[in-house]
Amino acid sequence: MADAEQTKVCPLCAETIKAAAKVCPHCRYWQKKWSFQNPQTTQTIGGILAVILIIGAMMGVGVFFDHLVGPKRDFAPYRDQITIINSTLGFRMSGSNLMVSVVGVVTNQSEFGWKNLGLEAQLFDKDDSLIDVIPANGDYRGVTVLPHATAGFKIESRATKKESDYASDKVYVRVAKDIRSWP
Numbered sequence: 604m605a606d607a608e609q610t611k612v613c614p615l616c617a618e619t620i621k622a623a624a625k626v627c628p629h630c631r632y633w634q635k636k637w638s639f640q641n642p643q644t645t646q647t648i649g650g651i652l653a654v655i656l657i658i659g660a661m662m663g664v665g666v667f668f669d670h671l672v673g674p675k676r677d678f679a680p681y682r683d684q685i686t687i688i689n690s691t692l693g694f695r696m697s698g699s700n701l702m703v704s705v706v707g708v709v710t711n712q713s714e715f716g717w718k719n720l721g722l723e724a725q726l727f728d729k730d731d732s733l734i735d736v737i738p739a740n741g742d743y744r745g746v747t748v749l750p751h752a753t754a755g756f757k758i759e760s761r762a763t764k765k766e767s768d769y770a771s772d773k774v775y776v777r778v779a780k781d782i783r784s785w786p
Contacts, residue, residue, distance in 0.1 A: 675781035676715055684713040685720070687774045688753065692726070694766050704759040705737065705772050711748040716782030718747040722758050723777050729770045735763050739777035747782065 611622045616630040626633055690707030705724040711717060721739035728734045737760040748754040762769070 670783065675784040678717065678779045678781070681713045681715065681717075682776065685709060685711050685717060685748065685776045685779065687776070690724070690772055690774045692769055692772050694762070694769075697761075701762040701766060702759055703735065703737070703762040703766075703769060704757055705774055706755070706757045707774055708753050708755055709746070709748055709776065710753045711750060714750050716747065716749045717779035718782045718784075719778075719780045720746040720748065720756070720776055721778035722746070722756055723775045724758055725773045725775070726769055727771045727773070728764075728768050731771070734768060735760075739775070749782070 609622050610619050611624075611634075612618070613620050613627040613630060613632055613634070615632040616627060618627065618629040620627050620629070620634075624634060686709070688708040688710050690705050693704045693706060695702050695704070703726065705722075705726075709720065709722075722737075723739035724737040725733055726735040726737070737758050746754060746756045758774075
């Protein structure tokens, strides 16, 4: 009777084994399923940790991509807070073409940074008649203006008139992208 109390039946192979046995000597089945010494338990815990790490990494990547390509601030409400401080007309020859350029400084009085400023320069003659335009195309990748800061700019185009016809310019910021936008 004392021997019966010290034995048990393996639930996997149905062989009689000692009650204190951690592993069945016949089928190698672990008797305590959730023991940290059981390789199946450590594999299960390792698998659970791996799944948690993968889910965490996927969430991190999702947050990163949302930051890159998610909805960004619209420029229109802040257009009046981005102003041109000064600008100067300049000319140069490029081969046989006369190039007109406008160099100046833009300031950002808003709380947000803007990049890819689309600057439009309207060029006037001595009678203040519009004679040429350098259009805003938003492709000036180098013009970025941080909050409450200034930045220099230069826009250039082929002249449609002779140099002596140009008297003054007026520059406008037409478009810009949120500095957090991609790309």
